[in-house]
Amino acid sequence: MxxxxxxxxxxxxxxxxxxxxxxxxxxxxxxxxxxxxxxxxxxxxxxxxxxxxxxxxxxxxxxxxxxxxxxxxxxxxxxxxxxxxxxxxxxxxxxxxxxxxxxxxxxxxxxxxxxxxxxxxxxxxxxxxxxxxxxxxxxxxxxxxxxxxxxxxxxxxxxxxxxxxxxxxxxxxxxxxxxxxxxxxxxxxxxxxPLGRPDMAYFNFTQKYFSNEPIQIFNNGDFDNDLYRDFxxxxxxxxxxxxxxxxxxxxxxxxxxxxxxxGNNSPEKLMNFIETLEECLSNSLGKRVSFTKSFEPIKPGDVPATYASTNMLEKAIGFKPKTSIKEGLQKFSDWYVQYYNKNIVLNNK
Structure with missing residues (x-):
């Protein structure tokens, strides 16, 4: 084309x-x-x-x-x-x-x-x-x-x-x-x-980690029926x-x-997404990162899965996303550690 x-x-x-x-x-x-x-x-x-x-x-x-x-x-x-x-x-x-x-x-x-x-x-x-x-x-x-x-x-x-x-x-x-x-x-x-919205889960999880707070996961702790998101x-x-x-x-x-x-046309389980974020932050900091997790009921308005068919857009303009979750979260993690560097140093003395 x-x-x-x-x-x-x-x-x-x-x-x-x-x-x-x-x-x-x-x-x-x-x-x-x-x-x-x-x-x-x-x-x-x-x-x-x-x-x-x-x-x-x-x-x-x-x-x-x-x-x-x-x-x-x-x-x-x-x-x-x-x-x-x-x-x-x-x-x-x-x-x-x-x-x-x-x-x-x-x-x-x-x-x-x-x-x-x-x-x-x-x-x-x-x-x-x-x-x-x-x-x-x-x-x-x-x-x-x-x-x-x-x-x-x-x-x-x-x-x-x-x-x-x-x-x-x-x-x-x-x-x-x-x-x-x-x-x-x-x-x-x-x-x-990078430079994303703090109200989004991945950003909020990262902030909670550096504040020594547990992250809230709204999936009832049901790993067999986990939420899926098309990141x-x-x-x-x-x-x-x-x-x-x-x-x-x-x-x-x-x-x-x-x-x-x-969208990405490749949905990820929420727990897999969280584990990948932990891994990427570990790479950015040079030390093992593990979130403290608190499992909560699904919030009103949340949906179990978002998963995009992108066939129409690909056919129309050739759009096909190419950034993997690991690659994208690593870029976010590296940016976050650099942007909030002073806070990170203070919270990890």
Whole structure:
């Protein structure tokens, strides 16, 4: 297959640019000389220092413009589109987290519903070449059929977060149909890597270890029926988005909206994942690492397994992730030990 390369004559708008995936995508585009407009509200859902670190790594690029603001503010979104006239929009800004949606539902309606509506309205009145937006594997709910395929029914979400992501897909479909906006939704499957989100299990486990606290494993201690997750390394995700931006399947034919799984297509048992993380941290520290484990009941909103069929995306753009769990977790472990070096030294005297 012959795929187009990035067109750096275009302007790329990345919402959630100081977020985990948003940072990596922005950096990839900037490295290749593209103009990137980054938007982020820099909220305190997790440690803002991490967001500031990501932003500091992007700011030296001359082609990077940062706008601090929330996509839930319609005036801010409208002004960005009028000022910068983006050709490609990648909407990654969202309130993340399944469990947090139970504690703070307002944040999800504001960012994931109202915010995405504002993006769609801006694309309606300021036509773009392609809108790519973040959906989630959580839309599959408690689906027991694996691997998850894009044709599966996704009408029974088990968390508000999942419901907002399903709503995004419906909203994008409607706007694409009515206003011919080329739009692609991506159902992400547990993205991980350096500079990741502290609320994710692998990051939280690592923090707990260095704080001399037990890690909580929400699988009832049932190793025979362990949770499965389709962990996807962030570089693989960004490569897939980059291919999709410029080789959009929605530009072919009359269908202006498509949804794809973007995952690793290789689920890991949660306990195997934890053992691999222990091994990688051992390599980074040069000493044996073993987590103290506390087994808890499965949390409301959690699903037993996430497992992506990525056949559709591979057929459309040639996407195939190549980073193994061991390779990806080793990169994370090495980064963590370096980034938090002072704390690690203090806690291990």
């Amino acid at each position: 012959n795929f187009k390369t990035l067109d750096c004559s275009k302007t790329y708008l990345i919402t959630g640019a100081a977020g985990f995936i948003g940072y990596y995508l922005s950096n990839r585009l900037l490295e290749q000389g593209c103009r990137v407009i980054g938007v982020d509200n820099m909220n305190a859902y997790y440690d803002v220092k991490l967001k500031n670190t990501r932003l500091e790594l992007l700011e030296p690029y001359e082609n990077f413009t940062f706008v601090k603001g929330s996509i839930s503010d319609k005036n801010i979104v409208s002004n960005i589109f009028k000022t910068y006239s983006p050709s490609i929009v990648v909407n990654l800004a969202a309130q993340a987290g399944v469990r947090y949606s139970i504690e703070n539902p307002d944040a999800y309606i504001e960012s994931n519903i109202i915010g995405f509506y504002n993006i769609l309205e801006a694309c309606r009145y300021n036509p773009v070449d392609h809108l790519v937006y973040a959906s989630s594997s959580s839309v599959y709910g408690a689906n027991k059929k694996v691997p998850f395929e894009e044709t599966d029914m996704v009408d029974n979400p088990v968390s508000l977060y999942a419901a907002t992501k399903k709503s995004n897909e419906l909203m994008a479909h409607t706007y694409s149909h009515l206003y011919k906006i080329p739009a692609t939704g991506l159902r992400f499957f547990t993205v991980y890597g 996807t390394y962030v570089d693989d995700i960004v490569e897939g988005i980059e291919l999709l931006i410029n080789n959009s399947p929605v530009l072919e034919g009359s269908n202006n909206h498509k949804v794809f799984n973007i």
